[in-house]
Amino acid sequence: MPKPRKATHHRAATAEIREAAALYSAGSLEPERAAQFDKHLQGGCTVCPSELRAFQETAVQLAHSLPERKPPTALRGRLMDRIAPKALARVLVRAGEGAHSSPPGSRA
Numbered sequence: 001m002p003k004p005r006k007a008t009h010h011r012a013a014t015a016e017i018r019e020a021a022a023l024y025s026a027g028s029l030e031p032e033r034a035a036q037f038d039k040h041l042q043g044g045c046t047v048c049p050s051e052l053r054a055f056q057e058t059a060v061q062l063a064h065s066l067p068e069r070k071p072p073t074a075l076r077g078r079l080m081d082r083i084a085p086k087a088l089a090r091v092l093v094r095a096g097e098g099a100h101s102s103p104p105g106s107r108a
Contacts, residue, residue, distance in 0.1 A: 008040065009044060009047075010045055010048065011047070013048075013050075013051050017051055018051055020048075021037075021048060021052040021055050024037050024038075024052060024055075025052055025055040025056045026059070
C-alpha cells in the first residue's frame with residue numbers, strides 16, 4: 001500500500017506558483033488543477049495563499065481604478081429582452097397560500 005503523500009509547503013513563490021495563483025484568482029484554472037490547488041491551499045502552505053491574496057487584491061484595485069462609464073442606452077433594452085421572460089416565468093407560491101394573485105390596484 002503506497003504511503004499517503006505529504007503536504008507540500010513551499011519556501012518561496014516560483015513562476016509556477018504565481019501562474020497557478022493568478023489563474024485560480026481569475027477562475028481560469030482548469031477544474032482538475034483548481035481542485036488540486038484548492039486542496040493545497042487548505043493544506044497549510046503559507047506561500048500559495050499569500051500569492052493568491054496578492055493577485056486577488058490586485059484584481060480589486062484594477063477594477064476600482066477603471067473610470068466609471070455609462071452603458072449604451074440600447075444595452076438596457078437588450079438586457080431586459082433577455083432576462084424579462086425568465087423573470088416573469090418564475091412565480092413563487094408558498095405551500096398553503098394557493099395560486100399567485102396580483103396586489104390590489106395592479107393591472108395584472
